[in-house]
Amino acid sequence: MKTRIIVVSILFHIAFLVSTYAQGVLEVKISESGSNKPIELANIQIEGTTSGGVTDEKGETEVKDIPPGTYNIKISCLGYQPKSVFEIEITKGKPAVIVTELSPAATDLKEVEIKANPFVKNEESPVSVRTIGINEIQRSPGGNRDISKVVQSLPGVGFSGGFRNDLYIRGGSPAENKFYIDGIEIPNINHFATQGSTGGPNGLINVDFIREVNFYSSAFPSNRGNALSSVMDIRLRDGRDDRFGGTFTIGSSDFAVSIESPLNKKKTATMLASVRYSYLQLLFKALKLPFLPTYTDAQAKVKWKITPKDELVFLFLGAYDVNVLNTKIKNPDESQQYLLNLLPEQTQLTYMLGGKYTHYFENSYLQVFLSRNMLVNKFNKWQDNDKSKEKITEYGSTEAENKLRIEYSGRKGILKYNAGVNYEFARYTNRSSFLDAQFTQQQLVKVDFDSKFNMHKYGAFANVSSTLFDDLVILGFGIRFDGNNYNKKMAELWRQASPRLSVSIKMPENIRINMNAGYYHQLPSYTILGYEDSTGSLVNKERLTYMRNVHAVLGIEYTTPINSRISVEGFYKRYYNVPFMLDNNISVANQGGGFGVVGNGPAKSTSEGRSYGMEFLFEQKLYKGFYGIVSYTLFWSQFKDANDNFVSSSWDTRHIISLTGGKKFKRNWEIGLRYRIQGGSPYTPYDIAASTLYTRYNPSNPGILDYNNINSARVKWFHSADIRVTKKWYLKKWSFELYLDVQNFYLSQVPQVPIFSPVYDTDGKTPLQDTNDASRFQYKYLGSSRALPLPTLGVVITY
Numbered sequence: 195m196k197t198r199i200i201v202v203s204i205l206f207h208i209a210f211l212v213s214t215y216a217q218g219v220l221e222v223k224i225s226e227s228g229s230n231k232p233i234e235l236a237n238i239q240i241e242g243t244t245s246g247g248v249t250d251e252k253g254e255t256e257v258k259d260i261p262p263g264t265y266n267i268k269i270s271c272l273g274y275q276p277k278s279v280f281e282i283e284i285t286k287g288k289p290a291v292i293v294t295e296l297s298p299a300a301t302d303l304k305e306v307e308i309k310a311n312p313f314v315k316n317e318e319s320p321v322s323v324r325t326i327g328i329n330e331i332q333r334s335p336g337g338n339r340d341i342s343k344v345v346q347s348l349p350g351v352g353f354s355g356g357f358r359n360d361l362y363i364r365g366g367s368p369a370e371n372k373f374y375i376d377g378i379e380i381p382n383i384n385h386f387a388t389q390g391s392t393g394g395p396n397g398l399i400n401v402d403f404i405r406e407v408n409f410y411s412s413a414f415p416s417n418r419g420n421a422l423s424s425v426m427d428i429r430l431r432d433g434r435d436d437r438f439g440g441t442f443t444i445g446s447s448d449f450a451v452s453i454e455s456p457l458n459k460k461k462t463a464t465m466l467a468s469v470r471y472s473y474l475q476l477l478f479k480a481l482k483l484p485f486l487p488t489y490t491d492a493q494a495k496v497k498w499k500i501t502p503k504d505e506l507v508f509l510f511l512g513a514y515d516v517n518v519l520n521t522k523i524k525n526p527d528e529s530q531q532y533l534l535n536l537l538p539e540q541t542q543l544t545y546m547l548g549g550k551y552t553h554y555f556e557n558s559y560l561q562v563f564l565s566r567n568m569l570v571n572k573f574n575k576w577q578d579n580d581k582s583k584e585k586i587t588e589y590g591s592t593e594a595e596n597k598l599r600i601e602y603s604g605r606k607g608i609l610k611y612n613a614g615v616n617y618e619f620a621r622y623t624n625r626s627s628f629l630d631a632q633f634t635q636q637q638l639v640k641v642d643f644d645s646k647f648n649m650h651k652y653g654a655f656a657n658v659s660s661t662l663f664d665d666l667v668i669l670g671f672g673i674r675f676d677g678n679n680y681n682k683k684m685a686e687l688w689r690q691a692s693p694r695l696s697v698s699i700k701m702p703e704n705i706r707i708n709m710n711a712g713y714y715h716q717l718p719s720y721t722i723l724g725y726e727d728s729t730g731s732l733v734n735k736e737r738l739t740y741m742r743n744v745h746a747v748l749g750i751e752y753t754t755p756i757n758s759r760i761s762v763e764g765f766y767k768r769y770y771n772v773p774f775m776l777d778n779n780i781s782v783a784n785q786g787g788g789f790g791v792v793g794n795g796p797a798k799s800t801s802e803g804r805s806y807g808m809e810f811l812f813e814q815k816l817y818k819g820f821y822g823i824v825s826y827t828l829f830w831s832q833f834k835d836a837n838d839n840f841v842s843s844s845w846d847t848r849h850i851i852s853l854t855g856g857k858k859f860k861r862n863w864e865i866g867l868r869y870r871i872q873g874g875s876p877y878t879p880y881d882i883a884a885s886t887l888y889t890r891y892n893p894s895n896p897g898i899l900d901y902n903n904i905n906s907a908r909v910k911w912f913h914s915a916d917i918r919v920t921k922k923w924y925l926k927k928w929s930f931e932l933y934l935d936v937q938n939f940y941l942s943q944v945p946q947v948p949i950f951s952p953v954y955d956t957d958g959k960t961p962l963q964d965t966n967d968a969s970r971f972q973y974k975y976l977g978s979s980r981a982l983p984l985p986t987l988g989v990v991i992t993y
Contacts, residue, residue: 217260218260218284221256221289221292222256222269222292223252223292224253224254225294225295225296226295226296226298227295228603228605228610229604229605230295232249233271234249235271236255236269236274238269239268240257241267242266243260243261245260261284262285263284264281264816264858265281266278266281266757269294274296274299275665278757278815279292280329280815281329281816282329283329286926286927287928287992289436291432297317297661299665317659317660318413318659318670319413319414319670320697320698320706321708321709321763322410322747322749322763324345325406326406328405328431331344334868335916335917336868338984339401340359341401341428342359347852348852349763349810349826349850350363350809352827352847352872354393358393358395359384359393359394360391360787361392362787364829365767365829365843365846366423366767366783366805366831367423367782367784367785367786367844368388369391370743371421371425372392372420372421372424373425376428376550378509378546378597379565381569381593382394384397384398385398385489385513385515386487386489386515386517387542389571389593389719389791389792390721390792391792392786395487396489398491398511398513399493400468402468403430403468403495404430404431405431408426410424410425411424412710412745413696413745414712415657415672416612416674417612417657417674419674420676422714430509432464432497433454433456434455435464437456438454439453439993441990441993442991443989445986446477446985446987447986448474450469453467463496463497465495467494470491472490474487475488482530484519484520484530485517485518485537486520488515488516488517489514489516490514491514492512493512494509495507503555505552506550506551507550507552509546509565510547511546512543513543516540517541519537521534526958529976532949535893537894538575538894541572544569545567548563548565550562555604557606560601561603562598563598563600563601564597566595566596566597568595569591570591571591573590574589575588575894586628586629586893587627588626588627591720592623593621593622595618596618597616599617600614601613602614610658611656612656612658614655615652615655617652619650620649620650621649622646622649624643624724624725624726625643625644626643626645628641629641629892642728643728644726645732647723649680650679651677656672657672666699667697667699670695670696671695671696673693676715677689678717681736681738683739689739693712695711695712697709704752705751706751707749708750711744711745711747712745713743715740716743717741718740718741719782719792721793722738722773722793722794722797723738725793725797737798737799738799741769741771741799742771743768745767748764749761749762758813758814758817759811759812760811760812762809764807764808764809765806766806767805768803768804769802769804769805770802771799771800772799772802773801776796781803783801783803784904802833803833803834805830807827808827811823812824814855816858819857821855822853823852827850829846831843831846832846835904841905846875848873849873849911850872851871852868852869852871853870856918862922866917867917868917869913870912870913871911871912872911873912874910874911876906876907876908878900878906880899881902882950884898885973886970897951910943916938917939919933920932920933930991931988931989931990932989933987934986934987935986938982944980948976949976951973952971
C-alpha cells in the first residue's frame, strides 16, 4: 500500500511540474439516421468558443486549435433536425471523435436552425430510453468506471444495498435484462456472474472503449429480443487511426493496460485492445476476509473499412474468475466461520467472440452479425474445507451459444425501417451433486444429475417509424416473433408474437407527451430448461414456455433552454408464464440477486406478476460547468405465491431516490457527489422449526426459508453517499488523471438480511444440541447491518 501511494505521489508531482496546455483536435463524422448516408454541409459549433467547421461530401470535418477541456457540441444542417452532443473531452494526446446521426426534418427548413434540442427523440423508442456519454460514465461518483453502477442514478433502476451490480428495473428481476455491444448480444457484463441471472460484483467492460450507452427500461427496439425489463445497448468507439496510443489505469482493486493503433498505412483498419488484472485478493487477505477473489479480463475491437461501402468489425470480450477460501485465518470469529462453512470455491470462464459485416447502399444498409459466447461455471465444496475429504458439493455447467442475425435498415421518404431474422444454436451441460434442504421435504435430499441438451432458436422482426408534421408527432411500430425446438409450444412462432407501438406528441412550450405499449417475451434460463430428475429426464420440458410481459408507459417531458429536462412517466407491467419453482414453492422472479446459480430445479410456467408505478426525472446536462440528475421512483412489484395471492416480490423496495451532481472548476478540477435512498427490501424469514432439525442440517446451507411467508419481512431503508474528486493535466502527447472515489463515504450502515447460524462447538463445525430437544440444535442470528466504505485512489495515463 505504501509503495502505491509513493508511485501516485511521484506521478502527481511530475504532472504538476511539466504540465503545459496545448491545443486539441475534434474529428466529426455525420450520417443520416436510418440510411447511414453521409451528410454534407453540416455545421459544427463548439459551445463557448468561436471554433467550428463544416462537413465535406464524406460527412466528415476536423476542427483544430481547441483549448483542452470539456465542451458541448452543436450540430445542424439544412433539412435535418439539429442536435447537441454533450461533454466531449478535448485533449492534445489524441483527437476527440464524434460519430453521430441526424434525422431528416419532417418539412424542409428555410434556414439552418442553430438551436438544438439537447434530448433528441429516438424514432423507434421515444420513451423510457436514456443516452449516457463516455464522460458521464468515467466521472460518475461511486461509479468506479463501471457502467452497471453508473445507471443506478437513473429513474426506475433499483440495486442491491451492497456493492454488487444486480439491477432490477421497474420492479423486474436482474434476470430480465439484456446487453448488447455494437449490436452483438452478450449474456452478462459482470465478473463472477450469477448463472441464470445477470448480476455480479464487478463489471468486466473497459469503459475507455465505450462511446455511448443507450439504456432502455421499456419500448425495446424489435431487433433486441429476449428481454422483459431492460436493454443496455453499448456502442464502442473505434481505435485511433493517426498513430499508436495507449492508456494505463490503476485503481484500488485492479490495473489495466489498453492500446490502440491504425493497422495499415491507408488508415482503413484500426484496433483497440486491453487487459485487466485484479489484486483484490491481496486486500481481502490483509482484511482477513474468508474469501479471496481474483479476476482477469481482456477486450478487443478491430474495424476494417474494406471499401467505402463495406466494413468489418471483430469483437472479443473474455474473463476468467477464481474465488478460493481463506482457510488460513487464525481463530476465525463467528461471521468468518459461517462464511467458511457456507461458501464453495469457484472458477468461472466466460467469453464472447463476434463479428459484424455492413454493406451500405445509397439509402439503406445490410448488416450481418455472427457471434459465439460461452460460460463455464464450476463450484466445489469439501467437507471441513479439506480437499482430502469427501466432496459434498460439485457443480459444473457450460452454456454455449452460436448466433446469426441479419438486418436490413433504411429510409424511404419519411419512413425509417428495419427488418431481419435471427438463428441461434445453443448447447447446455450441467453436472450437479449436492445436498438440498428443500422447503417441501422433511430431511436433506440428495440432488445428483448429469444433464445435456441442444437447442435451435429462431426469430424474425420488423420495425417502421416516422417523424410527421414538422416534428409534431413521432410514431414507431415494431413486431418480433421467437421460437425454438425445446417443446411444441415454444416451436410455434405465433405464440411468441411481440408487437409494440410508440407515440410521441409535441405540445407547446417544449413539452412532449410520450407513450408506449407492447408485448415482450423471454426464454427461461438454461438452468431451468436443463434440469433433470433422478431418472435422467428433463422434467421441465413439457411444463415450460416463454415468459411474457405486457408493458404500458405514459409520460410527459419538458425541455429547457439550459440543457435540462423534467419528465414524469407512469408504467405498468404484467407478467405471465414465469417459472414457478416446485421444490420451494416460489416464483423464479424472486431469485437472482446473489452469488451462485438461479433456477436449478423442477419448475412449471404458471407464475404471474405485476409491477406498476411512476418515475420523476430532472436531468441537467453540462451547463456553465454544472451537471446533475435528480430521480425518484415510486412503485409496487408483486408476484403470486403458492396460494395464488399477489405478494411483494424480492425487488419491491417501493421507493428509489437518487441525487447526483457535480461541478467543473478551473484548472481541470472536478468534484461530483451522489446520494441514494432506497426503501427496505423484502425478504423471507427462516422456518426455525425446520432449520434447527439435525436431519436437515447442511453446513453449506444451514438455514431453511419459510416460503409460506414469502417476503413477509423487510430490512431497513438503505441510504448512502459517494464522492469523487478528479484532477486532469494535458501535456503535449500525454494526459494524466488522478481521482479519488469513495463509495459510502459517511459510513452508512448497509442493511442486511438477518443470517441464521447454528451455535457451534469450539471446533466451529459441530452444532450444539438444544438442551430441551435432542433432535434439534441451538441457533442464533448473526449481525444484519454493516458500515463499509469503498475508497479508490486511481491514476489514468493516456498516450
